[in-house]
Amino acid sequence: MARVDSAETGQDDADGRDTGSGTWRAAVRRAVRAASRPGPWKRGPVLAALALLLGLFMLLHAEIPNRIGNLGSLAETFLPWFGLFVPVLLAGALWRRSASATVALLVPVLVWLNLFGGLLGDKSRPGGGFVVASHNVGAGNPDPVRTARDLAASGANVLALEELPQEATATYEKELARAYPHHTVQGTVGLWSKLPLSDTRPVDIQTDAGPLGAAKSAEAKMPGNRALRTTVATDHGPLAVYVAHLGSARVNPRAGFWTAHRDRNAKALGQAIATERSERVVLLGDLNGTMDDRAFDGITSRMRSAQEEAGDGFGFTWPAAFPMVRIDQILVRGVQPRAAWILPATGSDHLPVAAEITW
Template identity: 35%
Template sequence: MPRLRSDLGIVLLSVVIAAVVVLAQIPGVAGTIGAATLPWAGFLLVPLVLLALLRRSWSSLAAPVALVLWAVALAPVLPAVLSSPPDADGTPVTFASQNVEARSGTSAESARTLAGLDSDVIALTEMDASARAEAAEALATSHPYTYTAGTVGLWSVYPLSNTEGLTLGLSWKRALRADVAAPGGRVRVYVVHAASVRPGQQAGRDSMLSNLADLIDADDSPRLVAMGDFNAATTDPALKGVRRNLSEPRSTGLSFGFTWPARFPLVRIDHIFERGLTVLETRVAKAGSSDHRAVLATFDD
């Protein structure tokens, strides 16, 4: 009987992990839930592997299959613990992004914190008029080049050009596009505040991310960054279009870089995607009192 229970435990744990992997591939609500759950399913691998090693029966074959499925599905977000960052040949440029939680009164503190972390280009999302004004005042001296549209804003130590507010299919602006005159040449930047996801209500987010993907597909800029609050985990099917031409730098720490909720992050829904840039470092930082943590990526420019 104990052996039978061990076999059943191995099979059950393997099935649960495989089910989460499959769920994360399905567009819509299922994929959103599956993608958010996927990293945490890894905790089931510990008892699974222990049982498989102890049991060494036919059921143990399910353990490596589940492990491989999980690792392959999560490959885009596994931390880069075995690789070392390249040496900087040019000027390091740091991009930072944070949802500052409108009406939280935290935008100025977040802006100052990110500036203090040597962020050269700062994107803030979920801003109301008060948050925009407070952030602008906090960054007026350090980041004199700025553009805001709707709920999003961009501040930079380098000049901005070709600025444009974007609706991405909604009736109001929750995104923007601008060119940053970085030391190594122009970088096209998209800042996004995707629509929220609630039970039975995620069509707005999916539509925005699809429209963003179409814009990026048509954008021939060799150096491009898309950052902000995407309200989707990296492996969410809704982000497949964005990841078609962009990649998200792997965390250079030991964590998955979760950003929400800030007090005890469970999922990474804030991202910095790129193409044509050399990644030196990525990190997550607490800034202000927002319910989101900030994401930062340093590139060799």
């Protein structure tokens, strides 16, 4: 007799299974699962929400309060690095095949480009010829002789040094004397120049103002003078030059982003620059902060960053082994930066910075 296919009759096979009805049940289950599976626009709602929050965070960074651990300043210090979350979220969106999360990522991308896109290209222009440079040489620098010679070889017309240790100051003066016949040292900061200097004086950036109106204490007072002002006699007229080394910023588990001394220094320096009568001003120094940080509003409202206007990239300077932030600055007023760049590493934990300016 001919064999009758159990799938056609719906009868049980030799193992007692109803193969016909089983096939139909499997097909129904697959259809139900396919119908209940969310579409690409409904997948990844958490990823989409995170993308939108990232964009709002960068867009509204100025609204983050500093009342708790200086969170606002901490976020602004490392603000460019928040862009690294975009490829992470994009990888998650592609893995989830989420159209909504992919589209939502346009928000942080556009915000980041609006904030930092202008820093990505080379903005240097020909012309200028007057070079200024600045370097935190580091109190623990193991080879100040090599550092001084490397800086002299840069060809800068004006060279500012910060964090000058007393025991190494004579070394810098000796090694830089041939290239820079004019110089001044005020406390732990100094300026070396190929052109004559005049009207040189220390700038007091140590203020009495503190949290809760506390008076300045021995702990709050910075060791030695940390800022100076002088006039460089250029072929185009007098150029006021400020050199400053502001207080350090520290991340403390209990205090958060601790910047009390630095912020007071920045406020006092901003007030000094505000009263400066010279039309042409250059500020060189280790400000221990980025120009995105609101603590420097009193300075950035009156001066422009040479790196932002004429540099190539972000120009990170610290730490020298793996630079993550730009805390060494060249700011100008009344002159035009034509180029800005980073000089080769020395024995310091900071990288030197330089800029070419014109009138």
